[in-house]
Amino acid sequence: MSFPGPRRFSYRVSQALWVAACLAPALMLFTIVVAYPIAGAMAYSLFRWDGIVRGGFVGLVNFQRLLTQYPYSVRMLTAFWHNVWTFALTMVIQNGLGLLFAMLLAGRTWGAKIYRAIFFMPVTLSLVIVGFLWQLFLNPVWGIVNKSLALIGLGGLARPWLGDVHTALIAITLVNAWRWVGFPTIVFLAGIQAIPDEYLEAARLDGAGPGPIFRRVILPLLAPQVNIIVILTFIGAFNWFELPYVMQGVTGEPNHATDVLGLLFYRSAFGAVDTGNPDVGIGSSIAVIMFTLILVVSSLGAIYLRRREVEL
Amino acid sequence: MGRRVVTMLLIAVFTVGLWPGAVTGQAKIAMTFWSWRGEDKAFYESMIKKFEAQNPGTSIEFQTYKPTEYNTVLSAAMQAGKGPDIVHLRAYGALQPFARPEFLVPLEDKVPELKMFARQWLDGARSRADGKVYGVPFAVQTLVIFYNKKLFKTAGVTPPKTWNQFLAVLKTLKDKGVTPLANGGKEGWTLEVAMGVLGPNFYGGSNFYEAVTRGQTTFKSPQFTAALAKMEEIRPYMPQGFMGVAYTDMQQLFINEQAAMFIGGIWELGYFKSQNASLDIGVMPGPVARDGDTPWVSSYDDGNYGVNAKSPNQALALKFIRFTGSREWGQAFTDQLKQISAVPGVEIHDPQLQVVQTWMRHATPYIMLVGFRWKNPTGSELIQNDLQGLFSGKMTPQQVGEDLTKGLATWFEPFRGQ
Numbered sequence: 113m114s115f116p117g118p119r120r121f122s123y124r125v126s127q128a129l130w131v132a133a134c135l136a137p138a139l140m141l142f143t144i145v146v147a148y149p150i151a152g153a154m155a156y157s158l159f160r161w162d163g164i165v166r167g168g169f170v171g172l173v174n175f176q177r178l179l180t181q182y183p184y185s186v187r188m189l190t191a192f193w194h195n196v197w198t199f200a201l202t203m204v205i206q207n208g209l210g211l212l213f214a215m216l217l218a219g220r221t222w223g224a225k226i227y228r229a230i231f232f233m234p235v236t237l238s239l240v241i242v243g244f245l246w247q248l249f250l251n252p253v254w255g256i257v258n259k260s261l262a263l264i265g266l267g268g269l270a271r272p273w274l275g276d277v278h279t280a281l282i283a284i285t286l287v288n289a290w291r292w293v294g295f296p297t298i299v300f301l302a303g304i305q306a307i308p309d310e311y312l313e314a315a316r317l318d319g320a321g322p323g324p325i326f327r328r329v330i331l332p333l334l335a336p337q338v339n340i341i342v343i344l345t346f347i348g349a350f351n352w353f354e355l356p357y358v359m360q361g362v363t364g365e366p367n368h369a370t371d372v373l374g375l376l377f378y379r380s381a382f383g384a385v386d387t388g389n390p391d392v393g394i395g396s397s398i399a400v401i402m403f404t405l406i407l408v409v410s411s412l413g414a415i416y417l418r419r420r421e422v423e424l
Numbered sequence: 425m426g427r428r429v430v431t432m433l434l435i436a437v438f439t440v441g442l443w444p445g446a447v448t449g450q451a452k453i454a455m456t457f458w459s460w461r462g463e464d465k466a467f468y469e470s471m472i473k474k475f476e477a478q479n480p481g482t483s484i485e486f487q488t489y490k491p492t493e494y495n496t497v498l499s500a501a502m503q504a505g506k507g508p509d510i511v512h513l514r515a516y517g518a519l520q521p522f523a524r525p526e527f528l529v530p531l532e533d534k535v536p537e538l539k540m541f542a543r544q545w546l547d548g549a550r551s552r553a554d555g556k557v558y559g560v561p562f563a564v565q566t567l568v569i570f571y572n573k574k575l576f577k578t579a580g581v582t583p584p585k586t587w588n589q590f591l592a593v594l595k596t597l598k599d600k601g602v603t604p605l606a607n608g609g610k611e612g613w614t615l616e617v618a619m620g621v622l623g624p625n626f627y628g629g630s631n632f633y634e635a636v637t638r639g640q641t642t643f644k645s646p647q648f649t650a651a652l653a654k655m656e657e658i659r660p661y662m663p664q665g666f667m668g669v670a671y672t673d674m675q676q677l678f679i680n681e682q683a684a685m686f687i688g689g690i691w692e693l694g695y696f697k698s699q700n701a702s703l704d705i706g707v708m709p710g711p712v713a714r715d716g717d718t719p720w721v722s723s724y725d726d727g728n729y730g731v732n733a734k735s736p737n738q739a740l741a742l743k744f745i746r747f748t749g750s751r752e753w754g755q756a757f758t759d760q761l762k763q764i765s766a767v768p769g770v771e772i773h774d775p776q777l778q779v780v781q782t783w784m785r786h787a788t789p790y791i792m793l794v795g796f797r798w799k800n801p802t803g804s805e806l807i808q809n810d811l812q813g814l815f816s817g818k819m820t821p822q823q824v825g826e827d828l829t830k831g832l833a834t835w836f837e838p839f840r841g842q
Contacts, residue, residue, distance in 0.1 A: 272610070389518065
């Protein structure tokens with residue numbers, strides 16, 4: 113591209129223009145599909161809504177209702193803690209198993225490729241199918257989980273996993289982990305395989321066993337992968353919607369035992385056939401809070417983790 | 425073909441050909457009819473054919489959406505000033521976002537057929553804001569208990585009339601190794617339906633309904649909590665792990681004759697019969713407290729047909745809406761869909777529906793849907809989750825009553841400070 117005419121741009125200006133021209137398409141796309149809807153939702157949250165019809169400007173009244181008025185205040189807190197709990201459990205179980213699988217797959221040569229494919233397979237399944245399958249498996253009347261427990265003499269442990277207020281959230285978090293575990297496995301595996309053999313060999317020559325090698329050599333060098341998985345798990349846990357929706361319905365049944373912020377947002381904004389009416393103002397307020405929370409925490413988290421990464 | 429017919433045809437062809445005005449004057453008016461009732465498509469298309477035959481040059485396209493997405497799709501279209509000419513609408517609270525003159529045509533002075541409709545069903549099509557009727561009610565639903573006649577006979581029990589007989593029947597069935605009730609608690613709305621069947625005979629049906637909707641009493645009243653306590657008594661007779669038993673599981677249990685009773689809505693009848701032709705189904709109302717009492721049956725308007733205020737073919741759409749309020753429509757609806765039409769004077773031929781219709785002389789509004797679904801949190805949302813709390817042993821009947829009253833107090837003035 114050249115700029116004909118009597119006056120030519122200085123090098124700096126023309127470089128800036130180049131950068132702007134290259135960024136423009138992406139920026140435009142970002143503005144249209146990301147920034148505009150977010151700004152829209154933020155604006156919606158500042159109005160009074162009568163069902164689907166927008167009323168006057170009310171400032172922060174929707175937020176005030178959401179955080180102080182029963183039952184919204186209680187539902188918000190319940191849902192928030194369920195998101196936190198999901199994050200913690202997913203970190204420990206899904207990502208812990210992912211790391212374990214990655215170590216096993218990296219160490220062994222025979223059959224590793226097949227196992228890698230098997231571990232990754234559920235990731236490729238549609239979430240709706242996963243939810244449906246596990247609903248069948250966990251069904252208290254004819255599901256195989258309770259039938260298998262009875263078969264090995266543990267019939268006393270059988271329960272309505274998805275209908276019991278004490279087990280429902282754990283059950284769907286585990287289903288979620290089953291579906292996703294292949295993803296951290298692959299990421300960790302790639303990280304482990306990228307570690308130069310010389311490091312491990314040097315450690316072995318220094319007399320380090322498998323334990324210290326894992327803790328002192330592999331884990332520090334895996335920091336970039338761990339960080340990205342932590343951030344993604346956090347975003348996933350706080351945006352969680354599909355699986356609870358498919359398996360437990362829009363109110364997070366039973367008795368709000370599996371209610372999460374995503375469900376609360378959806379049913380507030382759009383209503384539900386058999387339960388509630390839409391209230392776009394409240395729904396948008398929840399969306400704004402979720403967005404802010406995820407943005408702030410994941411940015412801070414990323415900065416902190418990146419700094420630690422450098423130190424390691 | 426007779427000679428006269430040929431002549432007539434020729435005349436017709438020539439007239440149309442020679443008179444261009446006839447062609448443009450007879451231009452087709454294409455209308456759309458949106459609905460969430462995909463399963464009733466055959467019925468609607470046959471009725472549309474009839475209308476098209478009586479109104480040459482008209483064509484109506486019946487377009488269906490997923491039930492769970494319907495309201496969202498419709499509200500997006502209506503807000504944009506678009507949407508169909510003829511609209512399938514839900515009733516009561518779920519109708520309210522649409523029940524405004526900028527979205528729908530008020531029908532009372534445009535559809536004379538509505539004058540014959542029972543007031544209690546018209547209330548399901550009425551706007552809370554301006555009191556106008558925005559739809560023609562299409563079906564009336566009633567909540568009942570279905571039972572398997574064969575399983576009853578084998579166990580040597582007869583349909584119970586009173587609560588004590590009901591419990592005795594449940595116990596006998598269980599002792600004989602039959603799962604007495606198909607009902608589960610995984611989906612809260614099925615528990616709300618069960619409460620709608622078993623509750624009114626204990627909280628006092630319409631008398632309590634009137635009092636509570638006027639704010640003269642609350643859900644904390646001993647009458648209501650006593651009804652909730654009665655609900656707890658059926659817990660031992662529900663399937664194993666009933667809190668994990670979802671709606672489709674319930675249907676399967678009853679259809680495959682693995683459970684003797686199903687507490688549900690009369691709309692199940694057609695489905696049950698279509699799934700298992702050899703299933704011998706009996707229907708009974710919720711058991712009463714004392715021998716000789718007349719049972720209350722919870723009933724409501726299922727939904728309505730309306731006309732889009734922005735429709736360019738309003739006159740024709742209104743003509744179609746008048747057709748939906750006619751006896752002919754109602755009769756076909758009841759005969760083909762095995763549901764009770766809201767059109768007055770329709771004759772019911774199905775023996776089970778016939779008896780249900782007689783109980784409806786003592787109908788009481790399905791309490792949360794008719795009375796407390798106007799704003800959030802709705803009574804239904806609250807009671808569905810509270811009943812799950814009750815059935816999992818997490819809440820007592822008193823706590824349920826308190827939570828209902830407290831939740832509704834956020835928008836129902838008379839409950840404030842109660």
